[in-house]
Amino acid sequence: MSTESADVFQSRVAKHAALADPARLRIVDLLTLGDFSPTELQTELGMPSNLLSHHLRALEGAGLATRHRSEADKRRSYIRLAAGALEGLAPGIExxxxxxxxxxxxxxxxxxxxxxxxxxxxxxxxxxxxxxxxxxxxxxxxxxxxxxxxxxxxxxxxxxxxxxxxxxxxxxxxxxxxxxxxxxxxxxxxxxxxxxxxxxxxxxxxxxxxxxxxxxxxxxxxx
Incomplete structure (x- = not known):
């Protein structure tokens, strides 16, 4: 019986650990629909910017989210779900x-x-x-x-x-x-x-x- 590599296993562990926080799980649920700027996430979650930044760093560190600059307003960035982020994980509601x-x-x-x-x-x-x-x-x-x-x-x-x-x-x-x-x-x-x-x-x-x-x-x- 073949098993996944230690690196793949640790990646899964990191994702589950990141998603164990209710706020991070809510952010990922939102990202399964589309991209959000940090300001938009603050509005959706009613969360102060410093706490949101902490959660976003945790999601990026776990390979669940990435960010890039807006083509329109260069001061704005968008957070998106990382490619393959939810492999083996079920997204939220329909x-x-x-x-x-x-x-x-x-x-x-x-x-x-x-x-x-x-x-x-x-x-x-x-x-x-x-x-x-x-x-x-x-x-x-x-x-x-x-x-x-x-x-x-x-x-x-x-x-x-x-x-x-x-x-x-x-x-x-x-x-x-x-x-x-x-x-x-x-x-x-x-x-x-x-x-x-x-x-x-x-x-x-x-x-x-x-x-x-x-x-x-x-x-x-x-x-």
Whole structure:
């Protein structure tokens, strides 16, 4: 009978030890939905910044969370769940939704890809919109979708307007997330592939969104 290595075992021990604290478990539950800035976590948890910093250091040290700078406001950072953080661990509660709405600034790449990927894994309807929509979908988004055997719908980007009470909203763009203040949204801090506009940048965005969608889909059910 094969057993896991001592390093892997100790990694599991560190994760369980970190999650034994109720506040850290709550933070990880939130991160299973999307990325949060420390300020947003403070608001969600009603926790002073010094105590939150302590918990975040513990989660990062256990390999459960990572952080990076916002592309919009360089003074802001986002905390995200580390890749593979929850292997062997069950996330929190499920959420009900009548529709999932993906939002970015231009509605020309990330949100379009997210809505199309969602339709492949869930029966819950999906759509996308932009805070400042472009004239057309980015060619790089069309190309990366086709490389993965998926066609984006031949519709122009549309402006974010109506949000219903049953919508589960996901922002996939730092600029859009930091601009929207009139409703709550789960946030995925996905780098803008158009900033570099290379095949590799679109592949990275596609894979990042695909991974997040596969993690989120089992946690949502039709309202």
């Amino acid at each position: 959420h009900a939704a009548t529709r999932i709405l993906f939002v970015c600034t231009r509605n020309s790449a990330r949100s379009q890809l997210a809505a199309a990927l969602w339709r492949q894994v869930s029966d819950i309807p999906s759509t996308s919109a932009g805070t400042h929509p472009a004239d057309r979908i980015a060619q790089g988004a069309i190309d990366v979708a086709r490389r993965h055997g998926m066609d984006l719908p031949e519709v122009p980007p549309r402006k974010l307007d109506g949000i219903t009470g049953g919508d589960f909203v996901v922002t996939v763009c730092d600029n859009a997330h930091e601009e929207i203040t009139n409703f709550r949204a789960v946030h995925w801090s996905v780098p803008d592939p158009l900033r570099i506009n290379t095949e590799e940048a679109f592949e990275y965005a596609f894979n990042d969104i695909s991974h997040r969608i596969n993690d989120l889909a089992p946690r949502l059910h039709a309202a």
